[in-house]
Amino acid sequence: KAGVTQTPRYLIKTRGQQVTLSCSPISGHRSVSWYQQTPGQGLQFLFEYFSETQRNKGNFPGRFSGRQFSNSRSEMNVSTLELGDSALYLCASSLGGSEKLFFGSGTQLSVL
C-alpha cells in the first residue's frame, strides 16, 4: 500500500510569491493534516481537513490556507511568502476516526 505522497519534494521561491503544495493521502484515508517543521519552532499544526471540510486550524496567519478535494487529496497554499516561511511542510493522513497520523516525507520550502 502506497504511503502519503507529497509533491514537490523541494521548492525554492522568493519573498512575495505564493506557493501551492500537494498531498495525496494513503488510499482509504479521508483525513489530511498539515504541519510545519522548523529548527526553531519544531513541529506545529497548521490545519486538518476531513471530507473536504476544515475541522481544525492552528495559530498561523491567514496567508496559510488549504483545501481538500473529493478524492481526499489536499493542497495547501501560502501567499505573500516571507523568509520565515522557509520550512519542511509535512502532510499526514489518517483513517476515518483513527487518531493515528501517517506522515509523508514533506516538501522542503526555501524562501529567498
Next chain:
Amino acid sequence: GENVEQHPSTLSVQEGDSAVIKCTYSDSASNYFPWYKQELGKGPQLIIDIRSNVGEKKDQRIAVTLNKTAKHFSLHITETQPEDSAVYFCAARLSGSARQLTFGSGTQLTVLP
C-alpha cells in the same frame, strides 16, 4: 493550549543499552500520546502510542509509560541498535481536538556501535 516538554535533547548510548526519553504535558484534558521517529530526509514515523486510560504499552523493544497524575509519559527502548539512531518526538492531543497534535522539541538519539 497544550504545551509539551521533552528531555533530553540529545542522548548517546552504547549498542545494546537502554534509552529513555521523557515528556511532560500541561493540559490534563490530553488523552492521546504518540511517539514518532524521524530519520534524516524522511517524515515522522509513528512507532508507538498510548491512550490516557492505559498506563503502559509494549511493542517488542519499545515501551511507553504514562503517569496521568504527574502528567508524564516516557519512551523506553531496550537492546538499542544502530538503526535506532534518529530524532524521536513525543506528542499530546487534547480531547476533542481531532488530529491536532502538540509535539515536543525532539531528542536526537545516537546509538554507538
